[in-house]
Amino acid sequence: MKKFILSTVSVILTVSLFICCAPVSLADDSALPDPAAPFRIHVTVNGDAKTEKGFCWYTADETDSLVEIEGVDAANIAYEDVFEWEGNYCHKAKATGLEPGREYTYTVGSKDVRSPEGRFVTDDGDDSINFIAVADVQASSAENFEKGADTVKAALAAMPDAEFIINAGDFTNDSTNEEWDLYAKSFDPINLSNTLVPVAGNHDGLGVWDWFDNMFSLDTSESVQTRNGVNYSFDYGNAHIAVLNTNDLLSISLAQLKWLKNDMNSTDKDWKIVTMHKTPYTLGKDGKWPDALYLQKSLTKAADECGVDLILSGHDHQYLRTKPLKGNKLSDDGTTYVLLGTAGSKRYEVRKFLAGSFMKTEFINTLIIQKNGYGNYWNGSDFNDTKPENIGGCFNTINIKGGELTFNSYILSDEMTDENGERLVTNTDTFTLTKETGKNKATFSGDNTTSELEYALGVIPSLGALAAYAFGIWLPKFLFIVPRILESVIVDDTF
Numbered sequence: 001m002k003k004f005i006l007s008t009v010s011v012i013l014t015v016s017l018f019i020c021c022a023p024v025s026l027a028d029d030s031a032l033p034d035p036a037a038p039f040r041i042h043v044t045v046n047g048d049a050k051t052e053k054g055f056c057w058y059t060a061d062e063t064d065s066l067v068e069i070e071g072v073d074a075a076n077i078a079y080e081d082v083f084e085w086e087g088n089y090c091h092k093a094k095a096t097g098l099e100p101g102r103e104y105t106y107t108v109g110s111k112d113v114r115s116p117e118g119r120f121v122t123d124d125g126d127d128s129i130n131f132i133a134v135a136d137v138q139a140s141s142a143e144n145f146e147k148g149a150d151t152v153k154a155a156l157a158a159m160p161d162a163e164f165i166i167n168a169g170d171f172t173n174d175s176t177n178e179e180w181d182l183y184a185k186s187f188d189p190i191n192l193s194n195t196l197v198p199v200a201g202n203h204d205g206l207g208v209w210d211w212f213d214n215m216f217s218l219d220t221s222e223s224v225q226t227r228n229g230v231n232y233s234f235d236y237g238n239a240h241i242a243v244l245n246t247n248d249l250l251s252i253s254l255a256q257l258k259w260l261k262n263d264m265n266s267t268d269k270d271w272k273i274v275t276m277h278k279t280p281y282t283l284g285k286d287g288k289w290p291d292a293l294y295l296q297k298s299l300t301k302a303a304d305e306c307g308v309d310l311i312l313s314g315h316d317h318q319y320l321r322t323k324p325l326k327g328n329k330l331s332d333d334g335t336t337y338v339l340l341g342t343a344g345s346k347r348y349e350v351r352k353f354l355a356g357s358f359m360k361t362e363f364i365n366t367l368i369i370q371k372n373g374y375g376n377y378w379n380g381s382d383f384n385d386t387k388p389e390n391i392g393g394c395f396n397t398i399n400i401k402g403g404e405l406t407f408n409s410y411i412l413s414d415e416m417t418d419e420n421g422e423r424l425v426t427n428t429d430t431f432t433l434t435k436e437t438g439k440n441k442a443t444f445s446g447d448n449t450t451s452e453l454e455y456a457l458g459v460i461p462s463l464g465a466l467a468a469y470a471f472g473i474w475l476p477k478f479l480f481i482v483p484r485i486l487e488s489v490i491v492d493d494t495f
């Protein structure tokens, strides 16, 4: 009898276990993503911002490519061949013939599997623009990608009518499939409905050329060739914006400087803006290396020559705005340089040993450190004025209206909340640039492409110029600050 009861109980248990587990197992299977489902979806400025857009997305399985834009003829969409990249399949497309100043809804994917519906707007061509700029999410964990995405969501809440988002590079830390997938999980919902202007960071392709190029559909038809990133430019409203790759030949090659000058001299737009990952002016940990100083000596000269108004960069995970500079001197009609702060969680302290040598402190208008325990604010004399609301992710909004450009920088506090219990957003810096419009004239009209051969031939003089700077200018300066670097390592544990 005991045996009978035991076996009956065991049958009942087995059956209930099967009944309980079967739906779980089915639910697990159904939770697996469809291998034909599109992910890492990016809509980008690609060519004429009034009438064209680029699309790039991935699928785990090889599928056909299909972009559907409401009200747009299928004939207006051109596809590149699908290709395998690091175990997934990359799809790229470009839409042309769009109407200026219009909002569109769209989906990407294949005939069988579609993405959720996204939206984008085209440039209306007038002299009013709103856009967002962030940098250095540089995450490797799901938690930190989510924190970076929170910062961008806060930016979109602060500027809901932003027409595009500049991401000044370092999307991920190690540029692996796993990291780009985590990035996609947090950022796809944002990217689906916002046009991106991507800038290549030094972490976006570490050791694997073409990672960055294979994430976005960009117009590089008239561009200088580089390996680990992309250079391109476009008009938006009354601004001309050039995107530089600073991962090639240390930070910038002679070919790129020539390209930038020709590019900026080919526009008569009122505002000239450059965005790139590495920064010439910084008090962060990367300011001590030759690439930053080389940008100070080379890029700034090019910016002076073609009247660039604003340079937006990343890389050094702090916010620093210079006063207008020309010829590496204070000048009212010079260029304003902004190191955009980090939208992510990796934040750098002030490296005091750079002050006065690598970074002249009289150039600094505003410096904001987002690091735990610091929250420093540069007020002209003090590095250590702690402001806890400065500890969080940084985002920036830019509004151009005719001859006025208004820039605002914000911090989304990690922990502090406002009266409604929402995470505190603090407007940490604001400035306005003004100019007389209609003054710029296009002085270059030739072909600005650089062939592979021209690029290859330019490598040696570029390296020569770099070596001359590195050994003639950087090394003596670096050796001079070595005692202060050592002191910083011993006393503050920072390098």
Ligand SMILES: [Fe+2]
Residues within 6 Å of the ligand: 170, 201, 202, 203, 277, 314, 315, 316
């Ligand atoms: Fe970087």
